[in-house]
Each structure stands twice: as C-alpha cells, then as structure tokens.
Amino acid sequence: MSNTKDIILACARDQYLTDGYKGLSMRKIAEKAGISATAIYRHFNNKEELFHRLVKKGFGTYTQYLIPALDEPTAELRFKKTMANALNFILEQPKYFELIFVKSETKDELVNFDDLRIDSKISFDFYTARITECISEGYLKDDNPSEISVLLLAAYTGFFALYTSGLLPRSKADIEALYWRTIDRILNGVVA
C-alpha cells in the first residue's frame, strides 16, 4: 500500500488524460508527482510496466462503473442500467475509455497482454451475462449472447471514437440523447 506508487499512477493517468500518449514521459510524471524522475524506477521497472499498470487500473475503473447495475431488480433493468453506466464512463472518463478500448497506438507496450485480456474479459463477460439473462427473461430474442455483446460494445466504442474525434460535433446533452436513440435502434432494428 505504498503511497508514492499510487501517486505516480495517479499523475501518470492525469498526464495521459490531458496530453495523450505522446505526452506521457517519465520526467513529466515525476514533475507532476513532485519527485525525481529516477524515483519512479523504485516503483516501476520501466515505462512499459508503468503504462501496463495504468491500463489495468483503467479496466478496474470501468468495471467499477458497470457493477452497480447489478442492484436493479430485473434483467432488463440491469441491462439498461449497464448501458447507462457505460455512457457515464464515456462522459466522465473519456481518456480512460480511450486508454482501455482504443489504445491502438500503444499496443506495443502491452507485452503481457494475456494479463490484460483477462481484465478486459471481465467487463465483456459482464455484458454477456446481462444479455444472457435478458434472453432467458424473454426481453431479447434468442441469439448468441456474446455476439450481441460485440454488437453493443462495438456501437459503444465506435460512438465514443466518433465523438472524441470531433466527428459528432454535439453537446454532451445531445450526445446522451443520441446515444439512447442509437441503443433503441439497435434493440428494435432499422429495417422496415
């Protein structure tokens, strides 16, 4: 429960959240943390490892956004709350979202990928579990639950990619409304 380690991670996250990957340098992290650059190496072997831990923390944060949905009484409500929580994660932690879902620029750093895949699977499985119970409850068509997870996650991540790219130049409120209409279209189809 080293405090400095957490501070470093927090600063690294903050720096990544504002400056992106390009701006993530040991020096700047250290400066933000109020320690020397070399002190970081007492806590992390190298930048790669530090970033890896950061991504792990990202997945952890995401999961913590999703889990409260389990408090809802029915499968349908749990599903909808999950989508709502996911939206909140996008809106409140946009760079964290990017870190864990987009991160194509930084894939090289993720050497120990199996390790992270497990983390990512947790959130993916959370979706699948929600969908499975929605099918059981008769709210969703009988279909392959994990593929529906893919559909929802794809729409979800794509939505964000478009949004942060500036290709969906709307206000937060508009985005929220559009998000729900989009979910609705997915649920009910667009074909006549």
Next chain:
Amino acid sequence: MSNTKDIILACARDQYLTDGYKGLSMRKIAEKAGISATAIYRHFNNKEELFHRLVKKGFGTYTQYLIPALDEPTAELRFKKTMANALNFILEQPKYFELIFVKSETKDELVNFDDLRIDSKISFDFYTARITECISEGYLKDDNPSEISVLLLAAYTGFFALYTSGLLPRSKADIEALYWRTIDRILNGVVA
C-alpha cells in the same frame, strides 16, 4: 503537382501504416523518400502540417473505397455494397482507418480542423445519402437518416477498435462473418 511532395506523403503514410504515430518522424520519412530531412520543409511547414495532409489523404482513400458502391442498381444494393466496401477498407487499410477514425492520440496536430471536418463529412454524407434512398425505396424504416449513419458508423468504427485492440481475437474470415451478422442484427433488431 510537385512530385516530391507526393513522394513524401506516400512515404509518411507507409511509415505511419507500419510503425504507427510514434514511428512517424521527419528523419525516417526523409530516409524512406530518399531525400534529406530538411528537404521536407520545402514542401511542408512542419510535421503538423504534413500529418494534416496525410489525414486528408486518408479521408480521400476511404471515399474511394465507398464510391464504387454507386454502380449497384438499387438503393438496397448500393447500401449493402457500401457496408461491404467499408469492411474492405478496414481489412485492407487498418492503419488508415485508425488514422482517420480513431486518431484521438493525434488530435493536437489537427489544428485546421474545419478543413478536415469537410472531408470527413463527405464520407458521412455518403452513408446518409444511401440511407435516405433506402428509406425512400422502403427498404429502411422512416427514420432520421443522419442518425442511422451515426449508428452504422459507430458500429463500424467500434468493431474495428475492438478488433485491432485484440479484444476480438478472431481470424479475418471470422471477423468478416461476424461483421455481417452484426450488421444484420442492427438492421433487424435484437429485441424479441
């Protein structure tokens, strides 16, 4: 129509396509182009501008993938061909896709954003036009065409983001099949 300018852009693109943004350096571009690093500055004021032009070219390439869909005889076929072409773009030009759709890492470079938004709008409008005529033809429900474009683009970009992140660990063939099933679910809905 300076030849060297085009060569530089082509080399920058190649380098970006293989090494990602981190590997995009003036020096390496120059080396690939067989000129000196400083010679680049005859053609582009700085790296920012060069990258900007690169993104522009990315949009152009994407558009060129879409356009052949217009040869199809009916609105529905033109729509489906558009989705097929978009898939091909993903599979054949993954880094280009990333460059123009994901690129959150590089947003800083996009100073002249209005300029690029026009380019991006072209492809977005292409979708919208296809959807509009599908609605006219009665193939799709009467709905807001641009919002359906958003849905499709979101699913499309999200699909790719998941894929290149390694979060959809499937073969190209599997991805293609899954893509089509996903499109199908969007078209027909998943609610019972």
Next chain:
Amino acid sequence: MSNTKDIILACARDQYLTDGYKGLSMRKIAEKAGISATAIYRHFNNKEELFHRLVKKGFGTYTQYLIPALDEPTAELRFKKTMANALNFILEQPKYFELIFVKSETKDELVNFDDLRIDSKISFDFYTARITECISEGYLKDDNPSEISVLLLAAYTGFFALYTSGLLPRSKADIEALYWRTIDRILNGVVA
C-alpha cells in the same frame, strides 16, 4: 570475519568475471548477494574500496595457483611447474588475470596502491626466487633474476593480452602448446 562481507566480495568477483568492469555496479552486486544495495555500504565505504579489496583477492588467488609448485623436488621442476600453474591461472581465471595484471582501465580506483604493490610483489618475488635457485642449480645462465622475472612475466602477460584480444585466434589446446614452445624459445634463444 563478517560473512556478508565475503559474500559481497564473492558476488562482486563473479559479476566482474562475467560482465567485466562496465558491469560492476553496486546494485547488481547487491542483487546477486541477496541484500539491498545500501547494505554494501555497511561493509565498504564506497565502490572504490570494494574494488580495491577485489584486486587484493585477485592477487591472493594468483599466489594460490603458484604455491603448489614448491612441492616439486628440483629447482628446474619447481620453475617449470610455476610456469604451468601460471598457464592454468590464465586459462581458468582469465578475468581474474586481467583484473590483476592488465587492469589499466581501473588504475584510478587503486588509490591505496602501495598496499596492492606489496601483494603483487609477492607473486613477482615467487618468480624471482624460482629463477634464483635455477641459477644456483646451474639450470639457468648467471643473470639478474628479477629481470628474468620481468621477461617471463612480460611474455606471460603479453601472451594473455594477445589471446583475450582475439589477436591469437587459436583454441585453448593450441594456445597451451604455443605457450610451451614460446617458453622454450625464451629459454633457449632464437638467434642462430
């Protein structure tokens, strides 16, 4: 007779023997010794002193290679056994040899040089003693024993310098044979 002190020295030696002077760092020594880097400073004031002790130990080891030659019955045999033992030291402890005979790179560290010179003199005197008794016994010409020591040591160290530099690209077996032919030429001269 602190145990940790000896362990540190042993680890420093091992590290030097494998990685050379460049690889001799307090951190790595500590890691090898299973203690913290700072713990070394309980036993040695600084790296300089530690290295100094290491060189001392090198001379000790060298002496231990030579001494068994005293078991031989005649001066000539003791002399020849000494040369044989010296060869073994080269072949079995190349880096140790380098440490104590070449070590020009590290002369700065040898602050307390008088101290080491005494150690080195012991082995030098061992040669001289062998030669003196060979002259007494009539095996060697009447000559200045210490200068003949210089000749033999020079040939000996030079032989090794050439060998480890890769300038004598031969196998161990070839080197051994060449060494003896070289000793022979020294003993008997090359002039017609």
Next chain:
Amino acid sequence: MSNTKDIILACARDQYLTDGYKGLSMRKIAEKAGISATAIYRHFNNKEELFHRLVKKGFGTYTQYLIPALDEPTAELRFKKTMANALNFILEQPKYFELIFVKSETKDELVNFDDLRIDSKISFDFYTARITECISEGYLKDDNPSEISVLLLAAYTGFFALYTSGLLPRSKADIEALYWRTIDRILNGVVA
C-alpha cells in the same frame, strides 16, 4: 575530408588517452570538440562506431611507427629498428597502445571485428616479414616466423602491461634499457 569528423576523433582519442574508457562519453567528447553532443551523431551512428574508428586509427598510427624501419639496409637492422620503433610507440603513445593491444574492457564494442583483425594483422605480418628475412639472412635460427612474432609481440605487450600497471616502477630511461636487455635475453636465451 570532413574536418569535424577528424576533430571529433582527435578529441575522442585525447579523452581516451587521459581518462580511459570509462571517461569516454559522447558528452565529454563533444565538449572537448566545441560542438553539441548530438552533432557527433551526424558523423558517427553511435558510440560503438566512433570507438571502432578510433581503434582503427590506433592501428594506423602503430603501423606508421613501424614502417620507417624498412629504410634500414639489412634484415637484422630492419628487425632491430622495428623493435626500437615499437618501443617508441609504447613510450610516446601508451594509451594508444593500450587501446589496440589490451582493450579487453572494450571488446564488446568491437562488433565488426574481422574488419579490425585485418588492421591488426598488418602490423603482425610486419613483424613476421622482418623475422622471415632475418632467418633467410642467417641472423635468426630456422624457426616458425609467425610464432616468433607471437613471442616478440607477447613480450612487447606484456612489458607494457606490467609497466602501465605500475608493476615495473621504473623511469622511462630505465624501462628503455630494461626493454633492450629483455630483447637480448629473448634473442640469446636464458638457459645455461
């Protein structure tokens, strides 16, 4: 015939000659050369290459010391002049000698070793040629010329190793006289 390149090499040599390998840093070389550290990389790809060129220059310098011996009229005189010139090289360029003959600390850097071996072979062959003609002329016993080269080079390099190690604590003049007596003993043997 870039001037800066030569200046850099000269400064690197000077720095090596005074500070040894440990003190050979790009920064210090640059400082000595009056340029920025990075400017070095315009002329050498990296430290390894720079050092490699330095060693090459060392061999060249050594060869230039030896060659004038060819002006002597007889094989015996050419041989003796060669030994004299070699001594001068030791006395005048001690660190250069060390650089090219001892350099065990830096062998790792010599990746392109074949390249350097050719250079070193030139000087070795020079010895062998002198000895071969001495045998022809009847001055030296009929023997293997290259092995006698080894003997002489070994004695020569060993002599220096002992000298620079401080194990031969004599003045330059004494060293010179001792050197010649040593050569003499090699030529005529020490056995009674």
Next chain:
DNA sequence: TATGAATGAGTATTCATTCAT
C-alpha cells in the same frame, strides 16, 4: 530545390550514494 551541419530540448534509463527508519 535541395543539402549537410548543427542545435537544444527532449527521451528512457543507470549509477553511486545518502538518509531516515
């Protein structure tokens, strides 16, 4: 148009060492 030389700020990382505990 193009080049070669140079720069200064930046990169990650290693090092010997100190200090409070």
Next chain:
DNA sequence: GATGAATGAATACTCATTCAT
C-alpha cells in the same frame, strides 16, 4: 546490521527545426 525511498548527475540517443550554402 540492514532496508526502502529518494536523489542528482550521468549515460547514449532521437527529435523537429534552423541556417548557410
């Protein structure tokens, strides 16, 4: 005796950019 945390200086090297030619 020993540790963990931290430091400041050093390391080799890369970068985008400028300038004189």
